[in-house]
Amino acid sequence: EAGVTQFPSHSVIEKGQTVTLRCDPISGHDNLYWYRRVMGKEIKFLLHFVKESKQDESGMPNNRFLAERTGGTYSTLKVQPAELEDSGVYFCASSQNRGRTGELFFGEGSRLTVL
Amino acid sequence: GNSVTQMEGPVTLSEEAFLTINCTYTATGYPSLFWYVQYPGEGLQLLLKATKADDKGSNKGFEATYRKETTSFHLEKGSVQVSDSAVYFCARASGTYKYIFGTGTRLKVLA
Numbered sequence: 001e002a003g004v005t006q007f008p009s010h011s012v013i014e015k016g017q018t019v020t021l022r023c024d025p026i027s028g029h030d031n032l033y034w035y036r037r038v039m040g041k042e043i044k045f046l047l048h049f050v051k052e053s054k055q056d057e058s059g060m061p062n063n064r065f066l067a068e069r070t071g072g073t074y075s076t077l078k079v080q081p082a083e084l085e086d087s088g089v090y091f092c093a094s095s096q097n098r099g100r101t102g103e104l105f106f107g108e109g110s111r112l113t114v115l
Numbered sequence: 116g117n118s119v120t121q122m123e124g125p126v127t128l129s130e131e132a133f134l135t136i137n138c139t140y141t142a143t144g145y146p147s148l149f150w151y152v153q154y155p156g157e158g159l160q161l162l163l164k165a166t167k168a169d170d171k172g173s174n175k176g177f178e179a180t181y182r183k184e185t186t187s188f189h190l191e192k193g194s195v196q197v198s199d200s201a202v203y204f205c206a207r208a209s210g211t212y213k214y215i216f217g218t219g220t221r222l223k224v225l226a
Contacts, residue, residue: 004158031212042119043159043204043216056213091159095212104214106151106159 002026004107006092012113018080021110025074025094032075033095033104034067038088046090049075061086082114121205121217128195128224136190136220138179138205147208148172148181148188153219154201162190162203195224 005024013019025032034046046065047057051072060067064083069075079086089111093104121138128134140148150162150172163172165181165188172179177192188205205217 033212035214035216037219040218042218043206043214045209045213045215048212093159103149103161103164105161108156108158 004092004094004105006090006107006110008110009108010111010113012115013082014115015084016081018078019082019112021077021079021090021092021112023075023077023092023107025092026096026105029094029096029105030072031095032069033093034075034077035091035093035106036088037091037109038085043091046077079112082112084114087112087114119205119207119215119217121203121220123218124202124221126220126222128222130197130224130226131194132224134190134192134195134199134222136203136205136222138188138190138217140186140188140205140207140215142186142207142209145181145183148179149206149208149214150177150179150188150190151204151206151216152201153204159204195222197224197226200224 007022032049035043037043045059048055049069066078089109091109093106095104119140147166149164151159152162163174165172168183170181179190202219202221204219206214209215
């Protein structure tokens with residue numbers, strides 16, 4: 001069974017450009033999450049989808065970030081326009097469990113470097 | 116507040132040495148606790164977990180015990196190997212679907 005896959009693995013862009021990160025969760029997982037790790041700091045929650053609905057987007061830094069999950073399958077996270085402080089590793093995770101928090105299955109992350 | 120604090124790295128050990136990576140948390144109630152590991156070039160993987168006080172999670176020779184008295188979940192291994200070199204993240208559940216992570220501790224094991 002395929003795990004959580006993310007694309008691209010590494011993106012280098014200039015300040016002001018746009019980048020779109022993609023996440024394919026494990027098939028059948030309704031819950032999809034985006035997290036971010038900036039400059040060796042803690043991994044921080046960005047948002048959570050249940051199927052195609054945004055359940056919680058309290059961790060999104062600002063309105064330059066837009067996440068979508070059309071059809072409740074894969075998700076995209078767009079950063080527009082990108083700023084230097086957006087550099088970091090963006091992790092996607094999925095889970096099937098409802099109720100008490102269970103295991104999240106993470107992808108390898110997409111490293112974003114903004115110059 | 117609600118946070119997870121783990122010891123700063125990097126931690127460098129010789130093969131077969133004893134490992135402890137400290138982790139403490141703040142929370143209301145007794146959330147589930149986790150250790151995740153990220154090997155070079157790979158994603159985060161669940162290493163072990165404990166869902167209630169006094170539970171001991173274990174996997175691949177690693178152990179961690181949920182200590183509510185000290186609000187800790189320290190990771191230990193009796194004899195590390197070079198293949199254990201990775202970044203280790205302590206995390207706690209927040210609500211029913213969110214995790215709060217620590218900053219990660221890089222472990223380097225030398226042959």
